[in-house]
Amino acid sequence: MTPERRPYRRESEETRREALIGAALDIVATEGPAQATVRAIADRAGVTPGLIRHYFTSKEELVRTAYLTMMDRMTADSRRGLDAADAPVDPAARLALFVANSLRAPVVDPQRLGLWAAFIQRIRHESEMRDIHRHTYHRYRSILEDLIRALALPGFDDRRCREAAITCNAVIDGLWMESSALPEEFSGETGAVRIGVSAVGALLGLDLAAALPPEIPGDTE
Amino acid sequence: MTPERRPYRRESEETRREALIGAALDIVATEGPAQATVRAIADRAGVTPGLIRHYFTSKEELVRTAYLTMMDRMTADSRRGLDAADAPVDPAARLALFVANSLRAPVVDPQRLGLWAAFIQRIRHESEMRDIHRHTYHRYRSILEDLIRALALPGFDDRRCREAAITCNAVIDGLWMESSALPEEFSGETGAVRIGVSAVGALLGLDLAAALPPEIPGDTE
DNA sequence: AGCGCAATTACACAACTGTATAACAGGCCG
DNA sequence: CGGCCTGTTATACAGTTGTGTAATTGCGCT
Numbered sequence: 001m002t003p004e005r006r007p008y009r010r011e012s013e014e015t016r017r018e019a020l021i022g023a024a025l026d027i028v029a030t031e032g033p034a035q036a037t038v039r040a041i042a043d044r045a046g047v048t049p050g051l052i053r054h055y056f057t058s059k060e061e062l063v064r065t066a067y068l069t070m071m072d073r074m075t076a077d078s079r080r081g082l083d084a085a086d087a088p089v090d091p092a093a094r095l096a097l098f099v100a101n102s103l104r105a106p107v108v109d110p111q112r113l114g115l116w117a118a119f120i121q122r123i124r125h126e127s128e129m130r131d132i133h134r135h136t137y138h139r140y141r142s143i144l145e146d147l148i149r150a151l152a153l154p155g156f157d158d159r160r161c162r163e164a165a166i167t168c169n170a171v172i173d174g175l176w177m178e179s180s181a182l183p184e185e186f187s188g189e190t191g192a193v194r195i196g197v198s199a200v201g202a203l204l205g206l207d208l209a210a211a212l213p214p215e216i217p218g219d220t221e
Numbered sequence: 222m223t224p225e226r227r228p229y230r231r232e233s234e235e236t237r238r239e240a241l242i243g244a245a246l247d248i249v250a251t252e253g254p255a256q257a258t259v260r261a262i263a264d265r266a267g268v269t270p271g272l273i274r275h276y277f278t279s280k281e282e283l284v285r286t287a288y289l290t291m292m293d294r295m296t297a298d299s300r301r302g303l304d305a306a307d308a309p310v311d312p313a314a315r316l317a318l319f320v321a322n323s324l325r326a327p328v329v330d331p332q333r334l335g336l337w338a339a340f341i342q343r344i345r346h347e348s349e350m351r352d353i354h355r356h357t358y359h360r361y362r363s364i365l366e367d368l369i370r371a372l373a374l375p376g377f378d379d380r381r382c383r384e385a386a387i388t389c390n391a392v393i394d395g396l397w398m399e400s401s402a403l404p405e406e407f408s409g410e411t412g413a414v415r416i417g418v419s420a421v422g423a424l425l426g427l428d429l430a431a432a433l434p435p436e437i438p439g440d441t442e
Numbered sequence: 443a444g445c446g447c448a449a450t451t452a453c454a455c456a457a458c459t460g461t462a463t464a465a466c467a468g469g470c471c472g
Numbered sequence: 473c474g475g476c477c478t479g480t481t482a483t484a485c486a487g488t489t490g491t492g493t494a495a496t497t498g499c500g501c502t
Contacts, residue, residue, distance in 0.1 A: 117338040167420045174391030199388045269481050
């Protein structure tokens, strides 16, 4: 009567790391960071808890890696459609698309807000986290700044473009936050996309809403 | 050889509740929610852990009460100087003051951001938290809306005032968040107050910076 | 086919968590 | 000044946490 031992498959390091990171993000997003225990993460990833310490020196390191992955996804999702072959060439359309992407799914999402909040929480005490945040913030803002500069608006020198990017970034972040926290209040006529696009337009003195390319409904890859 | 028992003083319910709430906020703000255990909270409040369950039905309830207290403070700090006897009467000055207050200490503060993030984390799963959040958001936004309506701007009907409030709220929230997370990047010329006041002005089409009452340096009560 | 290594599991452990309950004592009322 | 209510402390407890370590077994290698 030998005690049964769970059967398993050997996987590559990359596969296992990705599975563990994905499981960690999943749990933090859906159930909060307090529920993201080594046992819960391992369980969701389909392995036993001990394996986490085989691929990461500590649970802490796994979580950190997971957050970096999330931030990369956020920026990539906001850029969607800007680098494609059929990407809009009109600078105003490009800016409008970027703003709109930032203010709808999958970027706007209660789960992502929770994930992001859990991440922000750690910024003050862990310098690696602060570095990740600073890097992500600057990368996003600089995309915005480039899009604004491409508009070649009269009177917008480098300094003014930079300040406009800071301001537009703020209004986008605020709307992202609020519409993710209270989705039911930002639907229909008060949609975050509409408000955000027209707000950025107002800040730059142009009609961005008219430039926004129509959304392609089933365009989720 | 009687085992020594810790001496204590009896206090009013209000005193004890405030002490416990304050201790909880303190610890969540400085060390994160994971460190806010019943033992740590009781310790900081100068009592023993059991007392928490004497004033709150659970640790959960204490934390919830603490968050509500925090949100009240945030709004109150932003209103500072608006209700005083020597408050500005010019509507533009009042709006500018409110915006500026929201974007400097003590409202802008890394610890408050941490506190706020820990709070936001919980709104998805705990309906009481979501209610607190919704209530706080609407209260703040409606202050903003009233200040905007008082400007009596041409063409700003109720609907437009409401949408302007949503937008201004977003830009303030975004700047608050970013300057709290990366304080060193929002000092001097790129100060959050300056950018925020001029952004709100731009969104409403008026020069708010000129209307902003000068800051009284030592005015922290 | 089967050896050997390392990926994976299994188990143990001490620290810590929130909560329940009983014993104690501070200080108001008589 | 003494009793007694209740605010407060003390202690116990079961559950959970991250981590360390030894045993197993999948599977690439020759």
